[in-house]
Amino acid sequence: MNENILEVKDLKVYFPIKGQLIPKTVGHVKAVDGVDFNIGYGETLGLVGESGCGKSTTGRAILRLLKVNSGSVLFEGKDVLKLSKNQLKETRKNMQLIFQDPYASLNPRMTIGDAIEEVLLVHNFGTKLQRKERTEELVQLVDLSKTYLTRYPHEFSGGQRQRIVIARALAVEPKLLICDEPVSALDVSIQSQIINLLENLQKELGIAYLFIAHDLSVVKHISKRIAVMYLGKIVEVADSEELFRNALHPYTQALLSAIPVIDPDIRKERIILEGDMQDNIELPKGCRFNNRCMYAMECCYSEEPKTIDVGEGHTVDCHLYK
Numbered sequence: 001m002n003e004n005i006l007e008v009k010d011l012k013v014y015f016p017i018k019g020q021l022i023p024k025t026v027g028h029v030k031a032v033d034g035v036d037f038n039i040g041y042g043e044t045l046g047l048v049g050e051s052g053c054g055k056s057t058t059g060r061a062i063l064r065l066l067k068v069n070s071g072s073v074l075f076e077g078k079d080v081l082k083l084s085k086n087q088l089k090e091t092r093k094n095m096q097l098i099f100q101d102p103y104a105s106l107n108p109r110m111t112i113g114d115a116i117e118e119v120l121l122v123h124n125f126g127t128k129l130q131r132k133e134r135t136e137e138l139v140q141l142v143d144l145s146k147t148y149l150t151r152y153p154h155e156f157s158g159g160q161r162q163r164i165v166i167a168r169a170l171a172v173e174p175k176l177l178i179c180d181e182p183v184s185a186l187d188v189s190i191q192s193q194i195i196n197l198l199e200n201l202q203k204e205l206g207i208a209y210l211f212i213a214h215d216l217s218v219v220k221h222i223s224k225r226i227a228v229m230y231l232g233k234i235v236e237v238a239d240s241e242e243l244f245r246n247a248l249h250p251y252t253q254a255l256l257s258a259i260p261v262i263d264p265d266i267r268k269e270r271i272i273l274e275g276d277m278q279d280n281i282e283l284p285k286g287c288r289f290n291n292r293c294m295y296a297m298e299c300c301y302s303e304e305p306k307t308i309d310v311g312e313g314h315t316v317d318c319h320l321y322k
């Protein structure tokens with residue numbers, strides 16, 4: 001059996017830009033521009049990068065929630081991008097998405113019980129009684145009381161709502177959860193509770209996660225491996241511990257330097273990134289990070305760096321290591 005549940009190869013998602021006067025495509029926003037990664041069964045891969053780098057678009061493209069230009073998304077060996085409508089519906093049972101904003105994910109006019117049962121109905125799950133039992137089981141799986149099932153979303157805190165969204169996502173026993181900034185909208189104290197819940201569910205149910213976030217410190221606790229994304233590309237992938245110990249890409253080093261250290265005896269020099277991420281319409285020549293990199297050399301302005309394998313699954317796209 002293939003050890004990877006998901007293999008993403010050279011994925012490209014370009015959004016067309018229409019002209020203001022003539023409705024003709026005048027260019028493309030290259031939101032995802034050649035992304036490769038894989039996730040093992042029951043594994044968590046963290047995907048980090050700043051806002052606008054293409055990480056959420058990558059998550060949606062995997063589920064075919066938006067149009068993909070090229071590449072492949074192999075889920076258990078089958079290319080999701082080539083599935084028929086019915087095959088896609090069947091495969092989506094195994095790949096569910098959790099959004100950042102739990103309130104927006106729930107219909108305010110539906111009770112929690114109905115919201116969870118709705119997913120079961122869409123996937124033709126059992127009889128009315130079996131759906132009721134499954135709904136009760138699910139709400140308890142995310143550490144909520146089954147007495148909550150008759151209540152509405154506004155009666156819950158942000159953390160509780162995210163638990164309900166997770167229960168909905170688990171309804172049809174997915175093998176992969178794409179968690180798109182699932183804790184970013186929550187208070188710090190609640191963030192760790194949701195991360196612990198996701199970790200416990202993974203141990204219990206063996207689900208794999210693609211955990212998307214902009215904060216490396218959040219991703220570290222849950223991820224076995226971390227992929228760092230910049231301007232539509234993955235620039236570094238490593239085991240979580242290795243990345244924190246030995247980050248190679250200057251962008252990853254800058255992200256790590258921004259994480260506050262609680263111990264006053266540990267002094268850490270913060271790397272301040274000058275300027276903004278370049279736009280992804282006219283991509284820069286050479287390395288995409290060249291306008292912000294303190295190590296940029298002549299070749300960085302003419303040649304796009306290739307992925308270099310430095311061993312033990314650690315890869316980096318940077319001319320410093322060629």
Ligand code: SF4
Nearest residue numbers: 287290293300318319
């Ligand atoms: Fe910096 Fe050059 Fe490496 Fe890009 S390739 S990160 S510009 S050193």
